[in-house]
């Protein structure tokens with residue numbers, strides 16, 4: 193690096209010639225450029241300072257880190273300076289672009305193992321250096337792994353990196369949400385005890401999966417869902433069956449990194465000694481394999497951008513401005529990861545506004561692998577919309593008031609999981625759908641939030657065939673406006689977002705209007721109707737006629753297929769009734785259990801009697817009634833705390849009066 197510094201890159205924009213655009217981030221555009229005095233091709237990241245005045249500190253930190261680091265696997269800045277309202281960061285030009293770009297251009301299904309081992313070894317060396325110097329990168333992902341024309345690998349983007357030796361405000365920043373949801377470690381999401389460099393090891397594991405499959409786990413889900421899945425599901429991993437092409441050591445490496453307890457994850461230095469890295473090759477191997485035959489970075493960037501723009505136009509025609517706005521809001525939410533209430537509400541609005549996906553379309557709801565869902569063609573969305581234009585599903589599923597969400601989200605910046613608990617359909621079927629068979633208890637759910645106990649209990653207590661739409665035993669689930677939503681809705685939700693997003697990394701986000709559409713390489717197999725661990729059953733598997741959505745028949749309790757084109761309010765009613773019926777049964781079972789405990793223990797007889805009689809007196813509640821009950825409960829709680837507060841104030845008042853009287857008496861005596 194010394195020779196780079198010796199070169200003395202000029203600090204004046206006039207000395208650089210900007211060529212084509214090669215990348216875009218949240219707040220920056222990256223250009224290939226020529227440093228005229230040195231006659232050297234460089235990359236220049238141009239940040240519009242006016243657009244990022246909220247995050248000047250972040251930018252300062254990024255530039256500072258980029259200048260100070262000195263490691264062959266880290267992208268070091270040559271220099272930086274301001275030009276008008278922009279900040280220019282001059283850096284080495286990485287002609288291959290990011291691994292994400294390369295995958296999008298030529299490897300949509302991911303790389304082969306030698307390539308992955310080579311890439312990951314280089315990234316890990318960078319992490320060893322960063323961690324040894326007290327830095328946490330906090331945004332390790334394929335989009336931030338850059339390759340130059342010789343196959344040299346550099347980890348980039350220090351926009352959200354943090355120093356572990358920081359104190360004060362900087363220290364506090366380690367208790368905040370930063371990074372990109374799919375790659376974010378559970379402890380970063382939880383914000384309970386802060387986090388350390390082990391968060392990078394988790395992201396490293398997710399990046400390994402991303403490089404193996406072409407996308408990160410959960411990458412097609414909305415961020416809230418990603419959050420909940422990461423916290424509640426067993427960690428993702430390579431699957432024995434599906435990922436046969438990968439070695440045992442690769443599977444082990446991923447499993448070692450993706451352990452929920454950060455203490456149980458290895459440090460980067462130790463990880464570097466993992467046998468998997470025996471598969472790594474010299475850097476030139478990358479140049480000969482993945483870079484070979486790729487068109488110049490600028491052309492690739494332009495092409496991918498055009499594809500995304502096309503998709504956006506299609507979507508705009510279908511959904512109009514509102515949808516597009518929501519989408520931009522949403523994507524901004526991911527990039528900046530700010531958990532803005534408005535973003536969340538907009539997402540919620542998207543959920544309730546539309547209809548179900550068109551199950552007739554053979555391309556609809558296609559799934560690429562056991563982890564996530566892929567592109568949903570615009571035409572089918574159009575069809576779906578037409579079919580459902582009259583059905584106000586929000587009225588039917590009890591999810592009819594966006595303002596209801598507000599109170600649930602209010603506490604979100606502090607404890608996201610708690611705040612979200614009631615707002616999304618997070619329980620049993622998601623867990624079933626996304627957890628490997630035989631959940632890893634040690635790394636999985638046990639250490640999650642207590643909210644999940646209900647679903648765990650439920651999973652064990654309810655027969656297999658009833659899992660899809662079963663209600664939770666927990667009261668808190670009954671508060672959820674989405675609590676009675678079945679797989680039809682879930683599939684809808686997934687496919688609804690599919691045309692709009694590829695969370696594993698759009699080429700460029702927020703900045704440009706025509707920028708926010710999902711990746712186009714996504715292909716499909718069929719609507720997923722059930723998933724067991726990483727194995728899936730798609731509707732294509734079930735029905736030769738084409739994808740369908742599976743719901744449970746209230747009569748048989750078994751799975752029956754109905755087409756989603758017909759999935760109107762009326763068609764989901766039987767399922768809702770089934771849930772209700774099941775809830776009543778559960779309630780009765782609970783009463784029986786309580787009675788049994790009462791009889792056998794003989795203890796706390798009085799209190800249990802009260803509970804039992806309360807339960808017995810309680811009429812079987814409808815969905816609406818339960819919602820109202822929960823609202824009343826919340827109101828009672830609020831009144832209770834207001835009364836407490838009033839009493840506190842009264843006491844304070846009395847105390848002040850006493851003090852005042854004492855003072856007056858003293859004055860009188862004097």
Ligand SMILES: Nc1ncnc2c1ncn2[C@@H]1O[C@H](COP(=O)(O)OP(=O)(O)OP(=O)(O)O)[C@@H](O)[C@H]1O
Nearest residue numbers: 215216217218219220222235284285286290335349
């Ligand atoms: N030195 C470089 N050489 C070539 N391409 C680059 C270089 N630096 C960045 N890029 C490309 O530009 C894209 C955006 O750059 P960068 O990630 O630094 O921006 P950002 O605003 O920090 O992004 P993010 O949205 O991830 O925070 C990268 O994903 C990469 O594809």
